[in-house]
Amino acid sequence: MSRADTASERRTEIIAATIRVLARDGLAQTTTRKIAAEAGVNQATLRYYFGSKDDLLFAVLQEMMKLTGEIARRARAGSSGSIREIIADSLIAFWSSVEESPELQIIQYELTLYALRHPASSWLARQQYDGYCAVVESLIQEAFAAANLTCAIPVADLARFIVGGLDGIILQFISDRNTVRSRRDIDHLTSAVIALAEGAPSSHRES
Known part of the structure; x- marks a missing residue:
């Protein structure tokens, strides 16, 4: 070696x-x-x-970003079928990894806030979410291309909606570990993502 x-x-x-x-x-x-x-x-x-300790902690944050991206890609790789099935299977597969290792999510949030407190490293927090959204965007594009379909809204917008929705559910879950409620929330998020992807009309819009 x-x-x-x-x-x-x-x-x-x-x-x-x-x-x-x-x-x-x-x-x-x-x-x-x-x-x-x-x-x-x-x-x-x-x-x-x-x-320094800061350099090490920021290296850990980058490693956590990499691991999260790998989890998302594995979730997508294990799914096949219609766009609806791919979205549902991918979200629940990703959520299963959150339930298995909630402490990793806590580490990521702690390190993200730590980076934001240091002006010289605040770019890491931005890079983290840009990276997550880029991974999700890529997976959505691959799914639609494979199905020969077009997403009803810009894929980048849908990716940020997914990341934002997951972020909120994760924060609630690591706070109270309510698995039943969080699974229900993931189902609701899945329905919303599918509706946006397929272009279902919003109920608040005038006809």
Whole structure:
């Protein structure tokens, strides 16, 4: 294994250890000492690979963004059939991953707010949501192209609606862990997304 490979592997191990500490103790109680102990390295090694605690936390946020994108793509890959089925299957598959690891969602929100508090890193928060929307937009485009159909509203608009809806449901779920209600909310979101995608007329519009 080359030195570059070894360094990349060590960085990956440290990021994974940081995620475990954040999930267990929360951002406020996460220290470089705890991270080093979890990763099995000394604090000098942490500084060598990441420079500062902030640099490490921002690297973790980027890794969380990557993981969320991968979850969304796996959800889409496991679905087939009509546009309605693809939307429904993808949303429920993604939601299942939220229910399985709610602590990862808490980490993302904590790190997003942390980044926004630091002007030099606020771009990470913007990049995070731009990245999520880009992934969802790509998946929607692929689904419509495969079905030889056209989305009734701009795909970018639909993608942001989906991300915004999921964000709200996730925040409520990690607050009270009400699985029954959150599943019902996901069903409602699915119906709204399908209606927008297919161009169903809104009830508040004049005929």
